[in-house]
Amino acid sequence: MSKMGMNIQSHIVEQERLYPNASGSLTGLLMDLIYATKIISREVNKAGLVDVLGITGNTNVHGEEVKKLDEYANNSLFNAMDHGGHLCMMASEEMEEAVPVPDEFPKGKYVLMFDPLDGSSNIDANVSIGTIFSIHRKVSEGADGKLEDCLQKGRYQVAAGYVIYGSSTMLVYTTGNGVNGFTLDPSVGEFLLSHENIKTPAKGKIYSANEGNAKYWDEATKKYVEYLKEKDSETGRPYSLRYIGSLVADFHRNLLYGGIFLYPIDYKDPQKPKGKLRLLYEASPLAFIVEQAGGLATTGNENMLDIEPSELHQKVPLIIGSKEDVLTYQKFYNEYN
Ligand code: P6P
Numbered sequence: 001m002s003k004m005g006m007n008i009q010s011h012i013v014e015q016e017r018l019y020p021n022a023s024g025s026l027t028g029l030l031m032d033l034i035y036a037t038k039i040i041s042r043e044v045n046k047a048g049l050v051d052v053l054g055i056t057g058n059t060n061v062h063g064e065e066v067k068k069l070d071e072y073a074n075n076s077l078f079n080a081m082d083h084g085g086h087l088c089m090m091a092s093e094e095m096e097e098a099v100p101v102p103d104e105f106p107k108g109k110y111v112l113m114f115d116p117l118d119g120s121s122n123i124d125a126n127v128s129i130g131t132i133f134s135i136h137r138k139v140s141e142g143a144d145g146k147l148e149d150c151l152q153k154g155r156y157q158v159a160a161g162y163v164i165y166g167s168s169t170m171l172v173y174t175t176g177n178g179v180n181g182f183t184l185d186p187s188v189g190e191f192l193l194s195h196e197n198i199k200t201p202a203k204g205k206i207y208s209a210n211e212g213n214a215k216y217w218d219e220a221t222k223k224y225v226e227y228l229k230e231k232d233s234e235t236g237r238p239y240s241l242r243y244i245g246s247l248v249a250d251f252h253r254n255l256l257y258g259g260i261f262l263y264p265i266d267y268k269d270p271q272k273p274k275g276k277l278r279l280l281y282e283a284s285p286l287a288f289i290v291e292q293a294g295g296l297a298t299t300g301n302e303n304m305l306d307i308e309p310s311e312l313h314q315k316v317p318l319i320i321g322s323k324e325d326v327l328t329y330q331k332f333y334n335e336y337n
Helices: 008-016 025-045 068-081 120-125 211-216 219-229 247-257 279-292 323-336
Strands: 055-059 065-067 087-092 110-118 129-137 159-165 169-174 179-185 190-195 206-208 260-263 296-298 318-321
Touching: 008 025, 008 179, 008 190, 025 068, 025 110, 025 129, 025 159, 025 169, 068 087, 068 110, 068 120, 087 279, 110 120, 110 279, 120 129, 129 247, 129 279, 159 247, 159 279, 169 190, 169 247, 169 279, 206 247, 211 219, 219 260, 219 323, 247 260, 247 279, 247 318, 260 323, 279 296, 279 318, 296 323, 318 323
Parallel strands: 087 110, 206 260
Antiparallel strands: 055 065, 110 129, 129 159, 159 169, 169 179, 179 190, 260 318, 296 318
């Protein structure tokens, strides 16, 4: 029976019932997180009306200008999550170090990592932006969170999700039993089930990439994207290019419509080839979601969820989307590497 229109709190409690030994702590954690995203949504949606736009004059750990809404989102998440007793540690794209839950608060068995407002460089242009989150179980000894609790393979995630602040605010999440999307009804302040059991098409007709970097891509990526542009009605080519430059928006569209998103390593400096997107709070949670929806995510070298993280803010090449499209990319990658 369809559960469309169910509010997210009821859905989370239903998911909890699938785990008879559940303590309810993950449920409590997700409830606190949902509250924080409603606060962020309120500020993002009125950003054009009050002076929360523009630059704070600060820069984050990656030397990127931090816009006021970035800080607001980051603070909203920390303030909503640090005292619930469900977490031992938090990590954010906006914070250089992972932050243990302060001693004055009870400590829990989960770790939360997030990009508080991804795509924020688009804020002033009213382009959809998003929050991405990843939840792991604590693995270290003792009550205090440690860096090793953050540096876990994506396959061990307990839950992952994102909120997209766009024409409407949507929360999409998984706890390992499929992917469901909820749309915020501002009149009641509730996220209501609007996209039940999301499955991404096995093959799409869209590719998303910043072709401005194409000359700096590896040979496999160049050849693959050229392949997508060739005319072949049997394989549905040429594909259409759709690229917003906001990861959550590009990912969400491809999840629903099918297609492939590529942010490969670029070799502007052959001595320092680098990716741009971060593993722990961008690529890994989206990879968990897309696999739960029937898709796939890879670096080219390995499945995104199998990477052994080494650093909190480590970057990876991200190839993610419809399974057949990612597998075709993999063939090119294997041929040229
Ligand atoms: P580029 C936004 O700054 C972001 O981190 C992601 O949201 C987005 O996918 C990517 O960078 C866009 O990067 O180099 O194409 O502007």
